[in-house]
Amino acid sequence: MATYNTSDFRKGIKVQIDGTPYLMVECNFVKPGKGNALYKCRMRNLLLGTMLDRTYKGGDSLESADVEDINAQFLYRQGDTFFFMDQESYEQYELSKEKVDEAWKYLKEGMVCSMTLFNNNPIAVEPPFHVVLKVEYAEPTVRGNTATGLSKLVKLETGAEISVPSFIEQNQTIKVDTRTGEYVERVKE
Amino acid sequence: MFSDFHPTASWKVLRLRSDLLHRTRDFFRTRGFLEIETPLLSHDVVVDRHLDPLRVTLPDDPRHPEVGRTMWLQTSPEFAMKRLMAAGGEAIFQITRAFRAAEQGRLHNPEFTIVEWYRQSDSYADGMTLLSDLAESLLGLPRARRVTYKEAFQTHAGIDPHRGTVAEVLAALESLQVEVPAGLADDRDGILDLLLSQIVGPRLGVDQPTILCEYPPTQAALSQVRASEPPVAERFELYVRGIELANGYHELLDPQVLRARNRANNQLRAADGKPTLPDESRLLAAMEHGLPPCTGCALGFDRVVMLAAGVSTIAEAMAFPIDRA
Numbered sequence: 001m002a003t004y005n006t007s008d009f010r011k012g013i014k015v016q017i018d019g020t021p022y023l024m025v026e027c028n029f030v031k032p033g034k035g036n037a038l039y040k041c042r043m044r045n046l047l048l049g050t051m052l053d054r055t056y057k058g059g060d061s062l063e064s065a066d067v068e069d070i071n072a073q074f075l076y077r078q079g080d081t082f083f084f085m086d087q088e089s090y091e092q093y094e095l096s097k098e099k100v101d102e103a104w105k106y107l108k109e110g111m112v113c114s115m116t117l118f119n120n121n122p123i124a125v126e127p128p129f130h131v132v133l134k135v136e137y138a139e140p141t142v143r144g145n146t147a148t149g150l151s152k153l154v155k156l157e158t159g160a161e162i163s164v165p166s167f168i169e170q171n172q173t174i175k176v177d178t179r180t181g182e183y184v185e186r187v188k189e
Numbered sequence: 190m191f192s193d194f195h196p197t198a199s200w201k202v203l204r205l206r207s208d209l210l211h212r213t214r215d216f217f218r219t220r221g222f223l224e225i226e227t228p229l230l231s232h233d234v235v236v237d238r239h240l241d242p243l244r245v246t247l248p249d250d251p252r253h254p255e256v257g258r259t260m261w262l263q264t265s266p267e268f269a270m271k272r273l274m275a276a277g278g279e280a281i282f283q284i285t286r287a288f289r290a291a292e293q294g295r296l297h298n299p300e301f302t303i304v305e306w307y308r309q310s311d312s313y314a315d316g317m318t319l320l321s322d323l324a325e326s327l328l329g330l331p332r333a334r335r336v337t338y339k340e341a342f343q344t345h346a347g348i349d350p351h352r353g354t355v356a357e358v359l360a361a362l363e364s365l366q367v368e369v370p371a372g373l374a375d376d377r378d379g380i381l382d383l384l385l386s387q388i389v390g391p392r393l394g395v396d397q398p399t400i401l402c403e404y405p406p407t408q409a410a411l412s413q414v415r416a417s418e419p420p421v422a423e424r425f426e427l428y429v430r431g432i433e434l435a436n437g438y439h440e441l442l443d444p445q446v447l448r449a450r451n452r453a454n455n456q457l458r459a460a461d462g463k464p465t466l467p468d469e470s471r472l473l474a475a476m477e478h479g480l481p482p483c484t485g486c487a488l489g490f491d492r493v494v495m496l497a498a499g500v501s502t503i504a505e506a507m508a509f510p511i512d513r514a
Binding site: 028029037055056 | 294372382385436
């Protein structure tokens with residue numbers, strides 16, 4: 001297993017601590033002139049999303065994590081299990097609803113997502129930044145309420161609910177920003 | 190090909206840097222100091238547990254560049270400057286480069302500019318006064334306040350760094366929520382350093398520059414140890430806004446003591462899995478001949494520029510830091 005020494009520590013490396021993969025999001029080198037070199041690191045747990053702060057001294061090392069991002073197409077959902085296919089190897093992966101997390105709101109059959117594999121097992125999936133989805137159900141627009149600033153909740157074809165301007169109607173398609181979960185614009189078909 | 194050819198410092202900061210270089214020279218010249226130059230590449234090098242010099246091989250035959258004499262890029266010009274003092278130097282200074290392996294961060298670059306000076310007959314107190322004068326003249330700040338290592342640790346960490354036990358230092362770290370890296374808990378100086386770099390240091394020099402003095406004898410480096418009770422090392426460091434700017438010594442004169450410290454440092458280096466460094470040096474020969482009583486100090490010039498310019502990284506105080514060098 002490859003290792004990273006403290007001199008290789010930097011933002012963006014993926015390491016493994018007690019079998020869990022982490023992404024180093026911050027690394028600060030601190031050293032008194034004549035004293036021990038310290039590396040104050042902040043790492044994101046790639047399984048849970050939680051942050052871990054650890055201080056290492058010069059000469060320490062961490063195992064690298066075998067983490068890889070692939071393009072995977074969302075095939076279908078069966079109960080609480082989501083099925084994907086690697087665009088290159090055509091290998092199929094399944095991911096639980098828990099690991100899919102918020103991404104379920106945007107997953108549409110055929111959509112190509114970024115999937116993270118750790119030791120060849122999928123641990124997370126991210127939809128494209130922008131997705132186009134159909135409004136499956138919307139309360140009819142009340143006449144006279146098409147003015148600016150008003151919004152309403154609609155149900156998308158994925159089953160997710162999202163807040164949109166009041167002029168959006170059922171069966172229209174809209175663009176959504178998956179990073180913020182917000183409505184972007186109406187898309188003409 | 191290289192999109193990062195641009196300097197990381199602005200022209201405004203580079204002009205300020207030039208101005209500070211001139212002011213540093215003026216400061217020493219008006220006080221009768223002689224500007225000298227010493228080799229960057231030397232057979233000798235400071236032996237310190239936590240200073241890692243860059244080794245250079247001087248090939249005898251350019252077709253076999255890996256075979257030849259071992260030389261060292263200097264971690265500071267200390268050895269050569271003290272040899273000049275032993276050879277009759279009275280008051281000398283230089284502005285030069287120093288190299289330290291594996292030191293890179295917001296306040297570190299493996300190659301940096303150091304201002305170093307020595308003056309014969311200067312007492313410990315004289316050395317601190319001169320450093321305070323220099324800081325005042327370069328940064329336009331009020332005079333430095335002197336705080337002993339003990340006072341600083343009592344105020345900011347609630348422990349006596351000289352008499353406190355390892356367990357007490359660890360308890361202080363825990364109550365201050367400082368994580369102790371694995372393998373450091375049984376290293377008394379290591380955990381004191383941790384308190385200094387995480388808690389005490391960042392609180393020094395906030396309102397007014399602070400000179401930290403009277404270090405534990407185990408951290409004497411190349412300073413004299415005063416036989417007080419408890420004994421203290423006559424070493425001092427300048428802190429401005431929590432940043433360590435300079436380190437000085439009322440210089441150790443006894444070559445036998447330096448030999449013993451070199452050996453101890455090399456044993457610790459070996460235990461840390463680091464290469465040992467030459468025990469013997471021409472500095473020891475100069476000390477056998479006789480080094481006159483003197484006080485010396487070294488200042489991190491890039492950090493001075495950084496503070497004067499009001500920028501937050503030394504990369505913004507130099508044209509090309511290591512990643513763009």
